[in-house]
Amino acid sequence: MKNDIIIIGGGIVGLATALQLKNKNPGLKLSIIEKEDSLACHQTGHNSGVIHSGLYYKPGSLKAQNCIQGYHMLLDFCNKHEIPYELCGKIVVATEEREIPLLKKLKERGSANGLTNLKDLNAEELKAYEPHVNGLKGLFVPQTGIVDYKQVARKYGEKVQEKDGALIFGERVQSIKPSKGGAEIVTNKSSYETKLVVNCAGLYSDKIARLTAEKLNLKIIPFRGEYYQLKKEKEYLVKNLIYPVPDPAFPFLGVHFTRMISGGVEAGPNAVLAFQREGYKKTDLKISELAETLAWPGFQKVAFKYWQTGFGEMYRSFSKAAFTKALQKLLPEITKDDLEPGGAGVRAQACDRDGGLLDDFLILEDEKAINVCNAPSPGATSSLAIGDKVSDLVLKRF
Structure with missing residues (x-):
């Protein structure tokens, strides 16, 4: 089978990338290869379902940019396709004096990321939001919400198929070999020709990346x-939703x-x-x-x-x-x-290799592949924004 693009991984980021590519260039021949028998089986399917507001992330970082953009894109998608969600808001609670300055910094970071109507709460005001909570101070974040990301991912998949994208289930990628037209992806059942590989393999993204990139300084x-x-x-x-002040x-x-x-x-x-x-x-x-x-x-x-x-x-x-x-x-x-x-x-x-736990999203490119190597929380909230960014990188090559 010859493809313009093959996406490895049928989680929410891979599906969002496929959908954005099809929205921008409907004529692309695109397939998603997923090793399981259905979509969104791992990180997406075990997600807590929180729609993140962008409160925590360093201003200017990929996480901050994609979370804010992805938040609005996600809500628009849910509204359009009648997927239930609720913007119920959350409180972040300082239970110790040492956490109060951190709570203040958190509010400053949220404001820098464009969040509005963040509300400082004293101990008494906390009780108005959550009567049983214990805290010295709090912060109310109205933008935070809840949704079923598995339902969102399935709808992404439906829209990709409606646009003639192919979903291939039950095939595990074993190797990626150079070919005249780009790359040959060999699975446990078949092989596929493609001009470009997009790696959205989540828990195995580093292993897939190493099939095309010899030196990869992460695991x-x-x-x-x-x-x-x-x-x-x-x-x-x-x-x-009730959260502590994070470390x-x-x-x-x-x-x-x-x-x-x-x-x-x-x-x-x-x-x-x-x-x-x-x-x-x-x-x-x-x-x-x-x-x-x-x-x-x-x-x-x-x-x-x-x-x-x-x-x-x-x-x-x-x-x-x-x-x-x-x-x-x-x-x-x-x-x-x-x-x-x-x-x-x-x-x-x-x-x-140096012991850094990567705090930001990470997308690496080589000649044959674009690798999404780090997209943890808020990856689901940010999925359409990440897909938008990756699709732009893809389309620069066509």
């Missing part, structure tokens, strides 16, 4: 985020409470090293993938730097009491008995 480190759910009779404790040195947001568009309230996640890239359970283990992670010099430096944080996250993973204690900082009324096991997701976190 995807999988971090599992585990959730509990509030029992039905305790859902009244949370009206919308500026660590690229995770801390345990929080999220009301879901389909109903129910999630509590979490923690962030523990997954022992395989698609390791959604504590017992999931792939020796070869774990060995690769542990041998990566960058991960060794991260582990040395954050060993105390990592140990605390791992302890919470195995101790419901410790997990509950972390949640009680925000909601003191929560007890261990109020929680039941929820889902889990695995975040594809790019880590460079």
